[in-house]
Amino acid sequence: xxxxxxxxxxxxxxxxxxxxxxxxxxxxxxxxxxxxxxxxxxxxxxxxxxxxxxxxxxxxxxxxxxxxxxxxxxxxxxxxxxxxxxxxxxxxxxxxxxxxxxxxxxxxxxxxxxxxxxxxxxxxxxxxxxxxxxxxxxxxxxxxxxxxxxxxxxxxxxxxxxxxxxxxxxxxxxxxxxxxxxxxxxxxxxxxxxxxxxxxxxxxxxxxxxxxxxxxxxxxxxxxxxxxxxxxxxxxxxxxxxxxxxxxxxxxxxxxxxxxxxxxxxxxxxxxxxxxxxxxxxxxxxxxxxxxxxxxxxxxxxxxxxxxxxxxxxxxxxxxxxxxxxxxxxxxxxxxxxxxxxxxxxxxxxxxxxxxxxxxxxxxxxxxxxxxxxxxxxxxxxxxxxxxxxxxxxxxxxxxxxxxxxxxxxxxxxxxxxxxxxxxxxxxxxxxxxxxxx
Numbered sequence: 079x080x081x082x083x084x085x086x087x088x089x090x091x092x093x094x095x096x097x098x099x100x101x102x103x104x105x106x107x108x109x110x111x112x113x114x115x116x117x118x119x120x121x122x123x124x125x126x127x128x129x130x131x132x133x134x135x136x137x138x139x140x141x142x143x144x145x146x147x148x149x150x151x152x153x154x155x156x157x158x159x160x161x162x163x164x165x166x167x168x169x170x171x172x173x174x175x176x177x178x179x180x181x182x183x184x185x186x187x188x189x190x191x192x193x194x195x196x197x198x199x200x201x202x203x204x205x206x207x208x209x210x211x212x213x214x215x216x217x218x219x220x221x222x223x224x225x226x227x228x229x230x231x232x233x234x235x236x237x238x239x240x241x242x243x244x245x246x247x248x249x250x251x252x253x254x255x256x257x258x259x260x261x262x263x264x265x266x267x268x269x270x271x272x273x274x275x276x277x278x279x280x281x282x283x284x285x286x287x288x289x290x291x292x293x294x295x296x297x298x299x300x301x302x303x304x305x306x307x308x309x310x311x312x313x314x315x316x317x318x319x320x321x322x323x324x325x326x327x328x329x330x331x332x333x334x335x336x337x338x339x340x341x342x343x344x345x346x347x348x349x350x351x352x353x354x355x356x357x358x359x360x361x362x363x364x365x366x367x368x369x370x371x372x373x374x375x376x377x378x379x380x381x382x383x384x385x386x387x388x389x390x391x392x393x394x395x396x397x398x399x400x401x402x403x404x405x406x407x408x409x410x411x412x413x414x415x416x417x418x419x420x421x422x423x424x425x426x427x428x429x430x431x432x433x434x435x436x437x438x439x440x441x442x443x444x445x446x447x448x449x450x451x452x453x454x455x456x457x458x459x460x461x462x463x464x465x466x467x468x469x470x471x472x473x474x475x476x477x478x479x480x481x482x483x484x485x486x487x488x489x490x491x492x493x494x495x496x497x498x499x500x501x502x503x504x505x506x507x508x509x510x511x512x513x514x515x516x
Contacts, residue, residue, distance in 0.1 A: 195233045207241040207271040210255040234266035243273045244281045269294040276302035305332035314338045318345040331358045343369040350375045356382045377402040384410045402431040415443040433460035441466040447474025454483045473498040
């Protein structure tokens with residue numbers, strides 16, 4: 079789950095924060111609740127308590143006995159701290175040698191809902207998209223006691239990401255679980271991943287009530303007959319398309335032909351787009367995109383993308399870098415970051431012509447790898463023509479330049495940061511601002 083982008087009515091830190099950054103009122107309050115109460119420490123360590131009577135809100139056995147008997151509890155005891163274990167250990171001082179005090183006065187059962195909700199977040203598995211499983215959070219949290227069930231079901235951030243599998247393996251049971259999960263999100267922005275086989279309309283009907291919530295979507299095309307239409311996903315901001323095991327160009331192209339109005343970021347690195355394939359799409363469908371990652375077949379696709387996407391500010395291209403054939407010059411005023419990784423023979427000696435036709439006056443970052451010998455003269459002419467405020471230049475694996483060439487770039491841009499993985503002779507290199515030493 080992407081905790082930093084999810085919205086909540088709780089003023090809480092992102093789960094990626096360090097211990098020193100988590101000095102929030104919630105955690106200070108948690109410290110006050112814990113104090114020296116070892117029973118509370120033990121209870122928080124074992125976030126999942128044993129099964130209890132529906133009429134009782136507290137465990138009825140000592141903790142060590144519970145751990146010995148409950149296999150689900152063992153799973154959680156070993157897994158607590160999926161997220162920020164150092165935070166949980168450092169702030170709560172987990173221990174397991176003590177027992178949970180019985181009786182309604184036990185402090186752990188009076189923790190504020192906000193604190194208990196934050197603790198639940200640390201129990202989620204590490205995967206970005208979760209599959210419903212009765213022995214894992216968040217579903218397992220609903221099976222502990224009445225209050226924990228109420229807190230878990232009332233906390234949408236536990237339910238805002240999901241992996242759905244669109245195949246025939248017990249679909250009706252899984253569809254029930256998916257709908258149960260999505261209902262718990264209660265309008266919270268959703269991040270979904272779909273393993274799509276393209277022959278089931280039931281999936282689209284299942285998602286229809288939630289399309290206005292979906293802000294991030296990954297679709298894995300597994301065996302496709304029909305496109306996955308997303309035009310009405312009005313809240314969708316980020317889209318990723320993958321293919322397994324082969325390309326399904328007609329189905330995928332139709333899926334991408336009509337993009338949602340608010341889509342700004344797209345990841346198509348698992349596909350290869352030639353200029354001919356890109357001609358399938360109307361420029362207006364892609365014109366709103368600002369962040370693109372895409373696989374290409376031939377550098378002419380690069381110039382085609384720049385023409386299709388006048389608002390793109392970050393572009394990453396990967397694939398087959400055949401020499402560019404386009405001769406018409408192109409100026410793109412919004413591109414700020416260009417990352418390239420090609421598949422060419424490092425000793426081919428081909429002149430790719432990549433920088434001969436483009437002018438990028440706002441370019442700040444260039445990263446390149448797997449391109450063989452760097453086109454130094456061509457790139458230097460491009461920099462002069464563009465007059466761009468270049469800030470960072472990165473030479474990755476299988477891309478070769480000399481120290482003298484990098485020194486020339488440093489002369490053009492005194493504050494330029496230059497990073498190279500290796501020199502021509504595979505010698506280690508160090509990076510500094512404004513100059514490059516080897």
